[in-house]
């Protein structure tokens with residue numbers, strides 16, 4: 570059955586939500602066939618596919634190009650596009666224009682926005698304009714140059730900030746939110762404090778769902794983040810297949 574923002578939201582407290590990233594039609598088909606409820610066209614596109622050092626260099630045009638490819642897989646999973654660095658902080662008419670392009674040209678059904686309480690008014694206006702929004706709190710990879718890749722929620726002061734962010738994003742109308750690299754003993758408190766599903770990455774079990782970068786969990790990234798469980802060493806298997814091909818071609 571096709572996932573929608575409403576069907577996913579309704580899964581809170583019913584069963585865990587399965588989310589994966591994809592950046593093209595073939596990986597989107599695999600994620601969908603494997604049981605994902607939600608496919609995120611993440612701006613991790615930058616690191617994973619484009620060889621960039623981080624997500625800061627990813628543009629809206631890049632995201633739209635890859636989102637359109639993922640959408641062509643016609644998945645049952647809901648396809649969500651990641652709004653690139655800085656755009657959520659633009660004026661509201663510009664932000665609405667970026668999101669409109671994402672939905673109309675990229676074909677995604679919702680937009681993910683990194684940021685907390687300071688972006689809640691913009692999220693509320695987008696939701697009011699008919700743009701479904703997925704939040705993203707905790708560690709924010711787009712802030713690598715200002716805050717680094719720092720695990721969050723290790724002090725009570727930081728925990729308070731994260732709770733304020735999560736509650737503001739939920740109150741603004743986000744249908745779900747990613748919670749990245751938050752201390753796993755604190756994570757259940759966030760899940761309890763918000764009425765929408767929390768989708769964890771590197772935040773332990775106390776979430777309403779989990780998301781991983783597909784290439785990381787398939788063993789295609791030689792240096793995945795420490796928290797990633799690798800479910801298959803496909804990098805080695807693909808290399809072995811290519812080696813067999815090379816040998817056969819060379820033997821004519």
Ligand code: KIV
Pocket residue numbers: 590609610611612613614651747749770780781782
């Ligand atoms: O860009 C991305 O892939 C993400 C997820 C891993 C949450 O934001």
